[in-house]
Every structure is written in C-alpha cells, then in structure tokens.
Amino acid sequence: MDWASLGGLFLGLSALLLGQHLEGGHVGSLLQPAAFVVVFAGTVGAVLLQSGMGNFLRGVAMARWIIAPPKDGFAAASLQIQAWSATARREGLLSLERFQESARDPFVAKGLRLIVDGAEQGKIREILEVDISSYERKERQAVKIWEAAGGYAPTIGILGAVLGLIHVMENLSEPARLGSGIAVAFVATIYGVGLANLVFLPIANKLKAIVAEEVSRREMLADIFFSIAGGDNARVIQEKMSAYR
Template identity: 70%
Template sequence: MDWASLAGLAIGLIGILSGQALEGGQIDSLIQPAAFVIVVIGTMGAVLLQSGMATFLRGAKMLRWIFIAPPDKTRGIEKEITLWSATARREGLLSLERYVQSVQDAFTVKGLRLIVDGIDPYKIREILDVDISTYERRERQAVKIWEAAGGYAPTIGILGAVLGLIQVMENLTDPSRLGGGIAVAFVATVYGVGLANLVFLPISNKLKTIVADEVRRREMLTDVFCSVANGDNARVIEERILAYR
C-alpha cells in the first residue's frame, strides 16, 4: 500500500473542508449529487471520446498503481545479471537457456532468448529498443486519460455552473428553488477544479513516473543483454548497471 498517496489525498480533502468550515460554511453545502454527476460523467465521456475504449480501460486499470505500487522488478536483478554473465562466460551463451524457464518477466525472457539464439548484439539492441518504444508509447497513451481528465474537468465544471444558473433564471418566481440552482452552479465549479488539481493531474504525474521507471529498467536490461552477448567482463556489466542508479 502506498501510504503517501492516501495521505496526500486525505490532506488535500481535509484542507478544503477545513477552509470551508473556518469561513463559516457548511460541509453539507459541498455535497451536490447533480454537480457531481455533471462533472464526473461529463469528464468521463469527453476522455472516452478522445482516447477510445481500449486505451481508456487500460488507463483505468492503472489507477490501482496509485495505491498499490507495481512490484519492484529491479530487486535482486543485479545478482541474476551477475549469474547470467558468469554462466555465459564459463559455459557459453547457450547455457542461459536454463534461466529462460525460471524468469517471469516477459521482457527479460525475450532478451535471454535472443542471446541464446545467437542474435548479433546490435540486432538485440535494435529489437529490444523497438519493444521499449512500443511499450512506452502504449503506456503513455493510457496515462494521458488522467491528464486529459484534468484538462476537461474544470471546463465541465463551468458547464455545470451555467446549467445551474439557467435553472436559477427559470425559477426566479419561485424563491424555494433558487437555492438549489445556485448551489449546483458554484459547487460544480468546485468539483471540476478540485478533481482536476487534487485527483486527476496528480494521478497522471505519478503514473508517468511509474512508467518512466519501468522504461529505465528495460533500457538497463537491454544494455546488459548486449554486454553479455558481446562477452564483456563482469566489471563492465556492473558499471553499466551502476549508471542507471
């Protein structure tokens, strides 16, 4: 569990609600289902229209990474790399076949398989670089749904405010209905700006960092695979790994 994400969200909400209370306002006045529906559903529709269903669903699945970070695949990888290098130098590249079956990461399996198949190191780099580029483009497209939501939400909030004011204007002769319309008008703007800056944009930026970390890990492994295929000394491989810390 990523407690920093939970703490950040809680602190942001507490700050807003505390400010509302200190100004003499009622917390209940910020609870407007109509405004929430306008902003959230409207923003979701705009993002879906922009991204398409596949990208939208992939981005939505990434949300779990905010609170439950993906496993750190770099832990213990240095020992494995040292073992691969020593085995390859001692027994030949074909000896790495034994490690292909025990590795769970698809990218690592692909790299080891290319080495075992005797592919030229330059070709290995070319193939894995294309793999990394494809992965990064796909993941960043999915992350962009949260960035897009952060851009659309404030505008949808303004739209909600206009709808609320229209309701107010239509009911000027009925004072009992004016309060609800005005509340929806202003609270919709609060929801739009608040969700954009406290939820959507922070989620986008955090997911970008997670994707960048995975891309860096794959780039490191690409360097390692090329070094192993070249038969480089273990010290050279170690220096390559250190460069990515």
Template identity: 70%
Template sequence: MDWASVAGIALALGGLLAGQLLEGGHLGSLVQPAAFIIVGVGTVGAVLLQSGMPDFVRGVRMARSVFVLPADTSAALELQVTTWSALARREGLLSLERYLDGVKEPFKAKGLRMLIDGIDPFKLKDILEAELDSYERRERLAIKVWDAAGGYAPTVGIIGAVLGLIHVMENLANPAQLGSGIAVAFVATIYGVGLANLVFLPIANKLKSLLAHEVAQREMLIAAFFGIALGDNPRVIQERMSAHRH
C-alpha cells in the first residue's frame, strides 16, 4: 500500500472539511445529492464521449495502482539479465531456453524468445522499441481519462451552479425553496473544482509517473537484449543497465 497517496487524499479532503467547520458551517451543507449527480454524471459522460469505453475502463482500472506501492524490481532485473548474458556468452543463445518458461512478463518473454530464435540484433531492437511505443501510447490514452475528468469537472460544476441559480430564480415567490437552490449552486462548484484538483488531476499525474518508471524499465531491457544479441561482455551489459536505472 502506498501510504503517501492515501495520506495525500485524506489530507486534501480532510482540510476541506476542517475549513468548513472552522468557518462555522455544517458538514451536512456540503452533502447535496443533486449537485453530486450533476457533476459526477456530467463529468463521466463527457469523459466517455472523449475517450470511448475501452480507454475509460482501462483508465479506471489503472487508478488502483495509485494506492499500491510498486515494487522496485530494477536491481533484480539487472541481476537476472546479467546472468542470462553470461550464460549466452559462454554457452550460446540457445542455452537461454531453460529460462523461458519461468518468465511471466509478456514483454520480457518476447525479448528472450527472439534472442533464443537468433533474430538479428537490430531487428530485435526495432521490434521491441515499436512494441514499447505502442504500449506507452495505449497507457497514455487511458491516463487521459483522468486528465479529461480534471478538465471537465470544474466546467460541469459551473453548469450545476447555473442550474441552481435558475432554480432560485424560478422560486423567487417562494422563499422556502430559495435555500436549496442556492446550496446546489455553490456546492456544485465546490464538487467540480474540488474533485478536479484534489482527486482527478493528482491521480493523472501519479499514473504518468508510474508509466515513466515502467517505460524506463522496458528501455533498460531493450538495451540489455540488444547487447546480449550482439555478444557484448556481461559487464558492459550490466553497466548499460545501471545507467538506465540511475
């Protein structure tokens, strides 16, 4: 569990609620179902229209990784690939076949399979780089779901505020109805701006950081596979991977 992310969202929302109490307000006044429906449903609809269902679903699923601390496998990966390079240099590329069944990550398994098959080093590098570009492009489209939500939510909040004011104007002759209309108007704006800046945009930026880390690891793998295919010294391959890691 990434406790920094949990603490961050708790502090952000807690600070908002604490400020409301310190100003003498009631927490119940921030609970407006109508405003929440306007902002929530409106934002989801706008994001779906922009992104499409596949990217939307993938983006929502990616949010889980914001609160799960990713394991730093760079050192273990470096050791594993260094072992492969030493074996390949000593016994040939076919000797790596014994490791293939134990590799679960599709990208790593594909690179190892191409090494065993004796693919030309430059073709191997081109294929893996193209696959990495495709992977990064797909992931960025999913992350844009949260960027888009952060952009649309404040605007939808303003729409909710206008709707609330329309409700107020329609009930000027009935003072008892004015309070709820004004509450929806202001709370809808708070929901839109608050969700965008305290939830949606931070999640998007965290996912971008995690993606950058994953892309760096895959670039490190590509450099290692290329070196093994060329028959480079294992120490050279290790140094090249260390440079990518740092």
C-alpha cells in the first residue's frame, strides 16, 4: 500500500475544502452534480475518442498501481540472476531450461528460452530489445489517457462554466434561479482544474515512473542474458547489475 499517494490525494482535496471553509463559504456549495457530470463525463468521452477502448481500459486498470505499486522487480531479479549465472557456469547453458519452465515472467522465460535454444548473442539482444520497445510503447499509450484527461478536463470545465452562464442568462427574469446557474458555472471550472492538477496529471506522472522502472528492469535482464550467453563470469554480471540501480 502506497500511503504517500493516499496522503497526497487526501491533502490536496482537503486543502480545497479547508480553503472554502476559511473563506466563509459552505463546503456543500462545491457539490454540484450537474457540473460534475459535464466535466467528468465530457473528459471521459474526449479521452475515449482519442485513445480507443483498448488503451482506455488498460490505462484505467493501471491506476491500481497508484495505491498498490508493483513489487521491486530488481531485488527479485538479482537473486534469480545469481542462480542462472552459477548454474550456467557449472552445468552449461542447457541447464537453464528448468528455470525457463518455472518462470512466471514471460520476458524472463523468453530470454532463457533463447539461451537454451542456442541463439547467437546478437540475436538475443535484438529480439529482447524489440520486445522491450513493444512493451514500452503499449504501456505509454495506456498512460497517455491520464495525461489526455489532465489536458481536457480544464477546458471542459470552462465549457461547463459557459453552460451555467447560459442558464443564468435564460433566467434573468427569475432572480431566484440565478444562484444555481452561477454556482454550476464556477464549480465546473473548479472541477476541471482540480481534477486535472490533483488527480489526472499526478497519476500520469507516477505511472510513467513505474513504467520506466519496469523498462529499466527488462533492459538489465536483456543485458544479463547477453552476458550469460557469452559465458561472462559472475563478477562481470554483478557489475552490470549494479549499474542499473
């Protein structure tokens, strides 16, 4: 559980509510369903139009990493690499087949399979680099839905404000109905700017950092597979591992 993310979100939203209270306003005045529907649904629609359903669903699923980020892959990989290196030096490259069969990570299984199959070093690196590039491209496309939401939300908030002002202008002859229209107008802007800068953009930046870390782990593994295939000793492999931390 990433308590820093939860605390940051809570602190950001609390700052808005506390500021509203200190200014003498009512917190309830910020709860405008019409404004929320315009901003949230409008933003989701714009993001769907840009990204497509596949990237949208993948990006939404990745949001769980904000609260429960993936485990440190480098620590687990270090123990595995030491076992691979020692086994390959002692029993030969074909002995890595048992590690391949038990590997849960498809990328690890592919790297070990290439070594066991006797692929050339250059081919191993080439194939794994293509795999890494494909993974990074797909993940970044999914993360972009949050960046897009952060870009669209403020503008759609302004649209919500304009709709509220149109409602005000239509009811100038009924002063009792003016207050609700003005409230929707200003609250829509708050929702748009607030969601963009307190939720959408922070999520996008954190997910990009998580993806970058996973890409770095895969690059390390690709480098290690290259070294194991070439018969490098444990010291060389250890030095390569340390360069990625």
